[in-house]
Amino acid sequence: MSPNGCEAELVRRLVAMPPRDRLETSAISSRSKGLVYEAVEKLKN
Numbered sequence: 001m002s003p004n005g006c007e008a009e010l011v012r013r014l015v016a017m018p019p020r021d022r023l024e025t026s027a028i029s030s031r032s033k034g035l036v037y038e039a040v041e042k043l044k045n
Helices: 006-016 022-029 033-044
Strands: none
Touching: 006 022, 006 033, 022 033
């Protein structure tokens, strides 16, 4: 699976930064917590 949309942005941010939790990633990316949590779950699968 190739990441797209929010997943692609999250992958870029995770690679560029030290490990963050989903709440911090949400704040840094200006995305909603729900969207970030959903994208992280997709990336985990």
